[in-house]
Amino acid sequence: MQAVVILRGDSSVSGTxxxxxxxxxxxxxxxxxxxxFPPNSLHGxxxxxxxxxxxxxxxxxxxxxxxxxxxxxxxxxxxxxxDLGNILADASGEVEFVIxxxxxxxxxxxxxxxxxxxxxxxxxxxGLGGDDESRKTxxxxxxxxxxxxxxxxxx
Numbered sequence: 564m565q566a567v568v569i570l571r572g573d574s575s576v577s578g579t580x581x582x583x584x585x586x587x588x589x590x591x592x593x594x595x596x597x598x599x600f601p602p603n604s605l606h607g608x609x610x611x612x613x614x615x616x617x618x619x620x621x622x623x624x625x626x627x628x629x630x631x632x633x634x635x636x637x638x639x640x641x642x643x644x645x646d647l648g649n650i651l652a653d654a655s656g657e658v659e660f661v662i663x664x665x666x667x668x669x670x671x672x673x674x675x676x677x678x679x680x681x682x683x684x685x686x687x688x689x690g691l692g693g694d695d696e697s698r699k700t701x702x703x704x705x706x707x708x709x710x711x712x713x714x715x716x717x718x
Contacts, residue, residue, distance in 0.1 A: 564669045567715045568680045572620050572708035575599035578658070580680055582712065584669045591669065593647065593662040597682065597708075600652035607687030607703025610645030610667060610712070614677045620706035623679040625699070629672055633698040636689040637664060644673050646701070649687050669714065681709045 566582040578597030584590070600606060612624035626634065627645030635642030644666050650658045667675050685704030692702050 565715050566669055566676055566712050568710040568712045570597060570680060570682060570708040570710045572682075572706060574684065574707040576682055576708035578708075580710075582667075582669060582675065587670055588668070590663050590665050591667050593660075593664060593667075595650070595658065595660055597650070597652075597658045598656060599708075600656040600658060602652065602654050602656050604652045604656075605649040605686035606652065606658075606707065607681075607683035607685065607701055608647045608650045608662075609643075609681050609683070609687075609703075610647065610675045611679045611681045611709070612645075614679050614711040616679065616709060616711060620679075620681055620709035623681050623706070623709055627667075627675065627678055634690040634701050637662070639690070641690070642666075645675070645678070646687075646690075648689065650682070675712050676714050677712065679709050679711050681706050683707060 576599040580595035626643040628643035683703035687701035687703040
């Protein structure tokens with residue numbers, strides 16, 4: 564199974580992210596190529612609850628979470644389903660990445676289909692910032708770009 568999202572926003576950030584899950588219940592490979600970031604910068608990368616972008620990226624709602632957990636790193640036991648950590652822009656402001664995640668899915672309870680991806684303007688502190696906002700959002704800042712995730716035919 565495969566899904567794709569085209570990211571755009573009110574900033575110069577844009578690109579495409581693909582989600583691949585070869586078997587139901589298996590790990591999801593997330594790969595992307597994005598441009599328009601400040602050079603050598605980290606940016607929070609999350610799946611958000613809603614696929615509603617009628618009010619721009621702000622309409623995407625909070626981080627996707629079905630278990631009532633607080634924000635955390637992708638490898639932490641305490642994390643939202645949609646917490647995928649940070650992506651790193653190179654010296655040209657471009658990002659090319661591959662992440663493998665065992666919690667998100669393209670079907671079932673943790674399905675991300677129809678939800679949105681948000682790339683933030685700042686670095687995600689992975690829930691370690693010591694304040695309430697860190698435990699909700701990772702203090703990752705404004706929403707630089709977003710898009711709705713939709714299933715697609717495998718390439």
